[in-house]
Amino acid sequence: MNSQQTTVGLLGCGNVGAGVAKMLLEDGAYINQKLGWPLALRKIAVRNLACGRLFNPPPELLTTDPYEIVGNPEIKVVAELMGGIEPARTLVLKAINSGQHIVTANKALLALHGPEIFEAAAKNRVEVLFEAAVAGGIPIIRTLKEGLSANRINHIVGIFNGTTNYILTRMSREGLDFQSVLNEAQKAGYAEADPTFDVEGFDAAHKLILLTALCYGIQPAIEDIHVEGISSITPQDIEFAAELGYVIKLLGLAYRSADDDRLEVRLHPAMLPKDNLLADIGGAMNAVLVSGHASGEILLTGAGAGMMPTASSVTADLVEMARADRSRSFQRTPALGWCQLSNERPKPMSEIRTSYYLRFTVADKPGVLASLAGIFAERNISLAQVLQKRPDENGTVPLVMLTHTAMERDMLLALKDADGLPAVQAPTMLIRVENRL
Ligand SMILES: NC(=O)c1ccc[n+]([C@@H]2O[C@H](COP(=O)([O-])OP(=O)(O)OC[C@H]3O[C@@H](n4cnc5c(N)ncnc54)[C@H](OP(=O)(O)O)[C@@H]3O)[C@@H](O)[C@H]2O)c1
Numbered sequence: 001m002n003s004q005q006t007t008v009g010l011l012g013c014g015n016v017g018a019g020v021a022k023m024l025l026e027d028g029a030y031i032n033q034k035l036g037w038p039l040a041l042r043k044i045a046v047r048n049l050a051c052g053r054l055f056n057p058p059p060e061l062l063t064t065d066p067y068e069i070v071g072n073p074e075i076k077v078v079a080e081l082m083g084g085i086e087p088a089r090t091l092v093l094k095a096i097n098s099g100q101h102i103v104t105a106n107k108a109l110l111a112l113h114g115p116e117i118f119e120a121a122a123k124n125r126v127e128v129l130f131e132a133a134v135a136g137g138i139p140i141i142r143t144l145k146e147g148l149s150a151n152r153i154n155h156i157v158g159i160f161n162g163t164t165n166y167i168l169t170r171m172s173r174e175g176l177d178f179q180s181v182l183n184e185a186q187k188a189g190y191a192e193a194d195p196t197f198d199v200e201g202f203d204a205a206h207k208l209i210l211l212t213a214l215c216y217g218i219q220p221a222i223e224d225i226h227v228e229g230i231s232s233i234t235p236q237d238i239e240f241a242a243e244l245g246y247v248i249k250l251l252g253l254a255y256r257s258a259d260d261d262r263l264e265v266r267l268h269p270a271m272l273p274k275d276n277l278l279a280d281i282g283g284a285m286n287a288v289l290v291s292g293h294a295s296g297e298i299l300l301t302g303a304g305a306g307m308m309p310t311a312s313s314v315t316a317d318l319v320e321m322a323r324a325d326r327s328r329s330f331q332r333t334p335a336l337g338w339c340q341l342s343n344e345r346p347k348p349m350s351e352i353r354t355s356y357y358l359r360f361t362v363a364d365k366p367g368v369l370a371s372l373a374g375i376f377a378e379r380n381i382s383l384a385q386v387l388q389k390r391p392d393e394n395g396t397v398p399l400v401m402l403t404h405t406a407m408e409r410d411m412l413l414a415l416k417d418a419d420g421l422p423a424v425q426a427p428t429m430l431i432r433v434e435n436r437l
Helices: 015-026 028-035 088-097 107-124 140-147 162-174 178-187 202-216 235-243 307-327 368-378 408-419
Strands: 006-011 039-045 077-080 101-104 153-159 246-256 263-273 285-292 296-303 353-363 383-388 396-403 424-433
Touching (some): 015 028, 015 039, 028 039, 039 307, 077 088, 077 307, 101 107, 107 202, 140 296, 202 246, 202 263, 235 353, 235 396, 235 424, 368 408, 396 424
Parallel strands (some): 006 039, 006 077, 077 101, 263 424
Antiparallel strands (some): 285 296, 353 396, 353 424
């Protein structure tokens, strides 16, 4: 192998892989000039040679055999851009065990098998970079690992999924309901045919898990964090939130609690005050708000997905690999920026404390508000604001309450009692309110 260049193989030439191939082939001269060292694309593995592509690399670069890349001593860096768990996991581990460095955009793989992959990489003294796995084109990983490396992170909060942000934005701007915006988004290609992974929060949760590992040295299992999507949000909730001075976003949050210093990690719809930095991030944009003890708050926003924004992050990782290769300084920092991950688990959701928005559907009768207030008082939950609307044609009334800070366990017990009242006609809507960010 010519040791005066960094050789690369791509596993996958779909949305992301095609973008990376395009950058390496069309912008190669510019990248090499910046690097002063050639970054050479050697091979691209795909499933089907005949399938149409967003960018067509020279046919001689394509193969259907990933083992022309994995384990090939002529290829130094393997970029895994196939997605899914298998065969991606097996191929990545085989490449690592053959001494090849890894770049990946696969958040699901790292969120579920990160510890195994990072351990194998440390053992084999190879690098694993994954800038594109979190928030696509936004360089948040490098910002945390390098720019903020000397900071203790007070909190990291973000909008990590473009599809759900797009749906909530259109619901709030046009008063549409969730299902009709989702149907339109699917027709326009903004949402997957099976949107569960996005709308139920799992895609964003995978990114939050990786950010938690980078910020706190703890990689929680997905079962250890509360994950809730946006499918039950109604235009009515968005309207009431606006009336109260809030917007609704699907938020991922990780921070050490001011009460007991324990780590809280959760992913769910949340009401944010309209003047919060994240409140104006609309459409399919992603955003990450990170607060370092010395840096203060930093907001990064941009495209969280898409062919070229994601390719930009993957290619930046390849450039970093080439720099490391040139200066013989692979493993300059541990993959997650920590020498060792801790086994600490996040605080159970039942113990978190926050404020709540509650929308009751009640019969239009005297005494209902007093009964509800009594249930909350019994659990020491105090109310900050109450909105009562006009009855609809069925004689039911939406009754909206904002509470002061309360413990989740107490809130859920109080709601169980409240929903058992004969006057309460439908399950109550609960949205957490984040006033303290
Ligand atoms: N799309 C985005 O905007 C975005 C953003 C951030 C991160 N990501 C992540 O990037 C990764 C790739 O996403 P994508 O949207 O580019 O996926 P995609 O469009 O479905 O492309 C997958 C590529 O992998 C190839 N492939 C799949 N299984 C293979 C196998 N067994 N052997 C050889 N090749 C195989 C496919 O080959 P064929 O072309 O022949 O079918 C295709 O070229 C995923 O982990 C995703 O989560 C994507």
